[in-house]
Amino acid sequence: MFLAKAFGRRFFAAAAARSKQYSTTTAAAGSQGHNPLEEFFEVDRTPDDEKPVVYGRSWKASELRLKSWDDLQKLWYVLLKEKNMLMTQRQMLHAQNLRFPHPERLPKVRKSMCRIKHVLTERAIEEPDARRSAEMKRMINAL
Numbered sequence: 001m002f003l004a005k006a007f008g009r010r011f012f013a014a015a016a017a018r019s020k021q022y023s024t025t026t027a028a029a030g031s032q033g034h035n036p037l038e039e040f041f042e043v044d045r046t047p048d049d050e051k052p053v054v055y056g057r058s059w060k061a062s063e064l065r066l067k068s069w070d071d072l073q074k075l076w077y078v079l080l081k082e083k084n085m086l087m088t089q090r091q092m093l094h095a096q097n098l099r100f101p102h103p104e105r106l107p108k109v110r111k112s113m114c115r116i117k118h119v120l121t122e123r124a125i126e127e128p129d130a131r132r133s134a135e136m137k138r139m140i141n142a143l
Contacts, residue, residue, distance in 0.1 A: 058108040
């Protein structure tokens with residue numbers, strides 16, 4: 001019994017030391033890493049860049065119909081993140097009385113998000129099981 005307590009204390013002390021060392025190294029790495037708030041702002045471009053920036057088009061419903069439910073959900077959150085970034089940038093520039101560059105990007109993102117909801121609603125309506133269809137519609141409305 002005494003040996004079990006002695007070995008247990010030594011084992012837990014060593015585990016605690018490893019845990020403390022791990023937490024300090026991850027905290028140090030996290031402080032030098034990337035700040036998640038930076039994702040709300042677009043990377044600044046230098047005015048010396050010669051090539052004009054070309055932004056893509058909105059997603060077509062026919063393209064979205066080819067994607068799986070999971071892919072559409074992932075794409076939804078990517079577009080939501082892009083929309084938040086654009087709206088943050090627009091608000092920040094508006095507060096500084098500056099012009100928002102490429103304002104056509106925001107309608108493209110909104111249109112794509114609307115089309116994703118449309119495609120998912122089509123799938124929910126086509127679902128033969130009424131319960132599953134109702135559950136899918138609730139999930140779509142929560143987006």
